[in-house]
Amino acid sequence: xxxxxxxxxxxxxxxxxxxxxxxxxxxxxxxxxxxxxxxxxxxxxxxxxxxxxxxxxxxxxxxxxxxxxxxxxxxxxxxxxxxxxxxxxxxxxxxxxxxxxxxxxxxxxxxxxxxxxxxxxxxxxxxxxxxxxxxxxxxxxxxxxxxxxxxxxxxxxxxxxxxxxxxxxxxxxxxxxxxxxxxxxxxxxxxxxxxxxxxxxxxxxxxxxxxxxxxxxxxxxxxxxxxxxxxxxxxxxxxxxxxxxxxxxxxxxxxxxxxxxxxxxxxxxxxxx
Amino acid sequence: xxxxxxxxxxxxxxxxxxxxxxxxxxxxxxxxxxxxxxxxxxxxxxxxxxxxxxxxxxxxxxxxxxxxxxxxxxxxxxxxxxxxxxxxxxxxxxxxxxxxxxxxxxxxxxxxxxxxxxxxxxxxxxxxxxxxxxxxxxxxxxxxxxxxxxxxxxxxxxxxxxxxxxxxxxxxxxxxxxxxxxxxxxxxxxxxxxxxxxxxxxxxxxxxxxxxxxxxxxxxxxxxxxxxxxxxxxxxxxxxxxxxxxxxxxxxxxxxxxxxxxxxxxxxxxxxxxxxxxxxxxxxxxxxxxxxxxxxxxxxxxxxxxxxxxxxxxxxxxxxxxxxxxxxxxxxxxxxxxxxxxxxxxxxxxxxxxxxxxxxxxxxxxxxxxxxxxxxxxxxxxxxxxxxxxxxxxxxxxxxxxxxxxxxxxxxxxxxxxxxxxxxxxxxxxxxxxxxxxxx
Numbered sequence: 001x002x003x004x005x006x007x008x009x010x011x012x013x014x015x016x017x018x019x020x021x022x023x024x025x026x027x028x029x030x031x032x033x034x035x036x037x038x039x040x041x042x043x044x045x046x047x048x049x050x051x052x053x054x055x056x057x058x059x060x061x062x063x064x065x066x067x068x069x070x071x072x073x074x075x076x077x078x079x080x081x082x083x084x085x086x087x088x089x090x091x092x093x094x095x096x097x098x099x100x101x102x103x104x105x106x107x108x109x110x111x112x113x114x115x116x117x118x119x120x121x122x123x124x125x126x127x128x129x130x131x132x133x134x135x136x137x138x139x140x141x142x143x144x145x146x147x148x149x150x151x152x153x154x155x156x157x158x159x160x161x162x163x164x165x166x167x168x169x170x171x172x173x174x175x176x177x178x179x180x181x182x183x184x185x186x187x188x189x190x191x192x193x194x195x196x197x198x199x200x201x202x203x204x205x206x207x208x209x210x211x212x213x214x215x216x217x218x219x220x221x222x223x224x225x226x227x228x229x230x231x232x233x234x235x236x237x238x239x240x241x242x243x244x245x246x247x248x249x250x251x252x253x254x255x256x257x258x259x260x261x262x263x264x265x266x267x268x269x270x271x272x273x
Numbered sequence: 274x275x276x277x278x279x280x281x282x283x284x285x286x287x288x289x290x291x292x293x294x295x296x297x298x299x300x301x302x303x304x305x306x307x308x309x310x311x312x313x314x315x316x317x318x319x320x321x322x323x324x325x326x327x328x329x330x331x332x333x334x335x336x337x338x339x340x341x342x343x344x345x346x347x348x349x350x351x352x353x354x355x356x357x358x359x360x361x362x363x364x365x366x367x368x369x370x371x372x373x374x375x376x377x378x379x380x381x382x383x384x385x386x387x388x389x390x391x392x393x394x395x396x397x398x399x400x401x402x403x404x405x406x407x408x409x410x411x412x413x414x415x416x417x418x419x420x421x422x423x424x425x426x427x428x429x430x431x432x433x434x435x436x437x438x439x440x441x442x443x444x445x446x447x448x449x450x451x452x453x454x455x456x457x458x459x460x461x462x463x464x465x466x467x468x469x470x471x472x473x474x475x476x477x478x479x480x481x482x483x484x485x486x487x488x489x490x491x492x493x494x495x496x497x498x499x500x501x502x503x504x505x506x507x508x509x510x511x512x513x514x515x516x517x518x519x520x521x522x523x524x525x526x527x528x529x530x531x532x533x534x535x536x537x538x539x540x541x542x543x544x545x546x547x548x549x550x551x552x553x554x555x556x557x558x559x560x561x562x563x564x565x566x567x568x569x570x571x572x573x574x575x576x577x578x579x580x581x582x583x584x585x586x587x588x589x590x591x592x593x594x595x596x597x598x599x600x601x602x603x604x605x606x607x608x609x610x611x612x613x614x615x616x617x618x619x620x621x622x623x624x625x626x627x628x629x630x631x632x633x634x635x636x637x638x639x640x641x642x643x644x645x646x647x648x649x650x651x652x653x654x655x656x657x658x659x660x661x662x663x664x665x666x667x668x669x670x671x672x673x674x675x676x677x678x679x680x681x682x683x684x685x686x687x688x689x690x691x692x693x694x695x696x697x698x699x700x701x702x703x704x705x706x707x708x709x710x711x712x713x
Contacts, residue, residue, distance in 0.1 A: 174310065183312050190317040191381070195350055195690055196440045196669065197626065207309060220406075232439030238403065238410075242381060243314075245405040249376075263309035271317035 178254035185250050186264055190243035193236050194272035202236040204266040206244050212259040216248045240266040321352035322437060325380035327364055328356070329399070331388035333422045337397065340426035341384065341433065343470060344444045347686070348434065348670070349693030354380055366398050375404045382410070384433055388422075395419040399429050401436055411436050423472060424712070431711070443665035443711070444469060448672065448697075449487045449496050450706040452476065453681060462704075464498060466513070469665075469708070471698035477511065486530055486661075489709045491623065492537035496707070497521075499529045508542055510557070521555055522562075534577045534601075541565070541575035541584060552586055554601070565603035576621045576628075577601065578645070585609070585619040585628050585645070596630060598645065609647030618661055621645070623710075624668035627689060631660040631673075640673050642689060653691035658682075663708045672697055674704040 193199035208220040225237035244264065247253070326342045328335035345351035360374035366387040375383050386399030394416055401411035411432055415425045424445060431442025452465035452474075464484040467474040478484055478500075487498035494513040499506055508531045511518045521531075526546030533540055534554075541554045550571040555562045566572040570590030577584055584601055587594045596610040596619050610616045614634025621628050627642040632652065638659040643650040658676040665671070669689050676682040681702035687694045697706075 179310075179312060183314060186314050187316040188318055190314060191320060191322060192317040193438060194319050195688060195692070196438050197624070197689075199439070230439070231435065235437060235439035238406070240314075242403065242405045243317075261309040262312065264312045264314045266314045266317075268317075270315035272319065 174256050174260060175254075178256035181254040182247070182257045182262070183264070185247040185253055186243050189246040190266060190271070191239055192266070192268045192271045193232070193239060194268065196232055196235075198230075198232040199236060200268050200272040202233055202266075202268045204233075204237045204240040204268075205263055206237075206240050206266065207261070207263045208244055208248070209261045210248060210258050214248070214251070214253065214255075214258050216245065220244050220248075236266075236268060240264075321350055322381050323352050323354055323379050324382045324384065324433075324437075325354045325359060325375055325378070325404075326384045327359055327362075329386035329388050329397070330364075330366065332390055333395075333419075334386070334388045337386070337388060337422060337426040337429070338384075340423055340470065341430045343698070344427065344430035345434065347470070347695065347698065349688060349695075350434075350438055354378055366400060370402060370404075372402075372404055372407045375402075380404050382433075382437060384429070386429070390419055393418070395422055395425065397422075397425050397429070401433050423468065427468070427470075440669060441667040441711070443667045443670060443708075445712045446666060447489075447709040447712070448663075448684075448699075448706050449477075449489060449498075449709070450684065450699075450703045451484055451487065453702045453704055454480075464511075465703065467699060471700070474699070474701075486705055488532045488707045490533045490537040491535050491710050494709070494712075495533075495537065497531040497533060497540055499531060508540070510540075521557070522560065530573050530575065532576055535579055535581045541577065543573040543575070545571075552584070552603075563603075565599065565601075566606075572597075574618050576619055578621050579623055579625040583621075583645075585621055587617050587619055587630075596628065596643075596647070609645070610643065610650070611647065612650060620662055620664060622664050622668040623666050626668065629662040629664060629671055631662065640671060640687060642671075651691065653687045653689070654685075654694060659685075661705050663706050665708050666710045672706045672708060674706065676704075 193202075202225075204222050204225055206220060206222050209217040211217045220241045222237035222241055225233050226241060228234045228237065243266070324345060326338050326345070328338045342353045346353050358378045360377060361371045364370055364385040366385055370383055370385065381404055383402040383404055384399060385402075386397055389396045389398075395418060396414060396416045398414045399411075400409055402408070403410050413429075413432060415428055417425055427445035430444040434440070434442035434444065446469045447466055448469055449464070449466045452463045454461045454463070461480040462483045462485070463476050463480040464478040464487055465474060465476050483501040485499045485501060487496050489496055496511050496513065497508060498511065499508050506527045506529055507523075508521045508528050509518055510521060521540060521542075524544050526544050528542055528544050531540050531542040538558060539554050539556055541552060543550045543552055549569055550573050551567060552565045552572050552575045553562050554565055554575075565575075565584070566586070566588070568588060568590045570588050571594075572586055572588045572590070575584050575586045582601055583598055585596060585598050588597050589595075590597075591608065594615045594617050595608055596616045597606055597608050599606040609628075610630070612632070612634075614632050616630050616632050618631045619628050620630070622642075626644070628645055629640065629642050632639040632641050637655050638657065639652040640654040640659045640662050641650060641652040653671070654673070654675075656675050657678050659673055662671045662673040670686055670693075671689070672684055672686050674682045675685045682704040684697035684699050684703045684706050685695065686697050697703075
């Protein structure tokens with residue numbers, strides 16, 4: 001029996017060491033080699049010395065009076081225009097900074113068992129959130145004074161409010177305050193391109209998924225607008241994507257927004273007013 | 274026993290079938306698309322885009338970065354981050370930046386580059402990065418002669434501006450203007466030219482006579498301007514490439530306010546005779562002129578639409594100076610301004626969406642814009658004396674001259690929204706600016 005215990009202890013120690021080693025290996029961030037970037041696309045400026053050097057022009061004191069009958073010689077041909085700029089070579093993919101750690105067991109989004117259709121994933125995108133209605137519902141559900149009960153557990157008042165549930169998309173189990181928190185974080189990071197022609201008219205719908213641990217899963221996409229042939233639309237889509245990436249990296253996001261697929265629509269017309 | 278075995282075999286087969294069916298169903302049934310929660314984002318934090326522009330490597334690398342920084346900052350759409358805040362130093366253009374270091378200082382975009390001088394040629398490689406998407410947005414190489422380093426910096430500024438805003442840049446351009454020196458009584462007015470950032474100023478006349486209203490051709494490095502001498506006024510064409518200077522001819526009366534057509538083949542101008550001013554247009558090849566207006570009022574400041582089919586001008590035929598549009602052959606005149614005050618110096622935007630003008634009302638001067646049909650009038654500036662607007666080639670920025678009470682005129686810029694108003698980077702006194710098209 002003693003011998004069995006001794007064997008067991010040794011096995012335990014080996015097991016602990018092995019697991020510890022794996023954990024340390026997972027936590028250590030190995031220095032990564034710099035990522036080499038692809039070659040550039042050459043563009044020549046065909047510069048004309050007399051074109052840029054104005055000394056000759058400045059010294060020209062003699063003025064020539066042309067007679068009205070003499071045709072003016074054609075202007076010299078323009079300097080060659082630089083070649084159209086091709087798309088840049090995409091950079092090499094960046095290796096992940098550290099091995100993927102197993103995702104911690106995430107707390108599932110709060111679900112209101114009383115709501116209908118809670119278990120069914122919606123096949124169609126939910127109705128867009130009306131923030132005004134949302135604010136109103138939050139205001140309504142907020143107690144007019146006094147301290148909130150410390151005994152409260154589970155779903156919040158806002159979430160159970162009918163208006164909030166309709167706005168948030170029933171079945172997602174995301175409270176109205178969490179939704180508002182996410183939108184607020186995105187709004188703080190969104191810098192719409194209001195000053196350029198057409199920049200105020202762009203609506204961009206971005207789709208992204210947050211993992212249960214708060215990481216962006218896969219690509220943040222703008223329905224192809226990020227590669228639009230209209231440069232203003234493309235720039236607007238890139239700004240929206242940038243806002244999402246910045247907001248997603250914010251650790252202050254409500255945890256309820258994790259583990260969900262999101263589709264914010266950026267309305268520049270409203271934001272630029 | 275045999276029956277029992279048979280039953281077991283059948284059950285086993287059934288179980289296998291069920292399992293196989295389940296596996297098949299798992300493989301073949303598409304996973305339902307994740308339901309997306311739709312939200313509307315209707316507010317933003319509108320501010321200049323934070324951008325990092327560290328000194329490029331190599332000779333002139335720091336200078337080039339400084340020119341790019343100045344250009345983007347002056348546009349009002351970018352907020353270059355101080356180099357002292359940078360965490361990653363010594364970037365290599367062939368190596369991807371450490372994005373977390375740039376995120377840490379809130380840089381949204383990063384421009385880095387390398388300058389190489391080889392065999393008498395200047396080569397500048399640069400890259401534009403989206404810090405948060407960790408992607409390269411641009412990667413270009415420019416080659417030129419070493420003395421052209423500022424133009425290369427302007428070209429890079431244009432490329433960065435266009436990629437991040439979606440609009441054409443306007444940095445590789447020049448301004449021709451009237452440089453003013455001396456007192457109010459004996460002021461010398463000299464034709465001058467400079468880069469849009471105030472660099473490389475040069476004088477094109479010697480100051481012995483008055484020069485007014487210089488204008489760039491939209492198609493070549495040619496300008497037209499008016500001179501005023503004791504013997505009278507004249508309109509000249511001046512080719513900056515060849516230094517050839519010529520008058521467009523003699524006219525009875527005073528000629529003034531010349532402006533090229535968009536194709537550079539015609540010049541519209543005004544001729545004043547006996548107290549009446551009318552607009553003429555001259556074909557520069559045939560040297561034939563045509564009179565476009567014959568109203569007894571003062572018709573002047575003609576400016577072509579970008580397609581050359583229309584002309585906007587100001588006229589006091591209705592009492593006070595107002596803006597009118599006509600076809601380029603003089604037909605179809607119609608008034609477009611109806612506000613109170615006096616509207617003068619209209620200039621059609623190179624992209625066609627607006628007409629800029631000077632407005633005098635309530636004892637103040639304004640630079641304003643309106644749509645070509647007269648709608649959407651907006652006053653962008655207000656001061657003691659603002660006048661003579663000129664458009665940047667992208668049609669988003671205007672330069673004009675501003676004079677304070679008793680002070681000399683200075684050049685200023687304002688964007689088409691009126692929010693970005695600032696002095697032009699030219700320390701001297703200047704008036705009557707004209708913006709060139711983008712250089713080739």
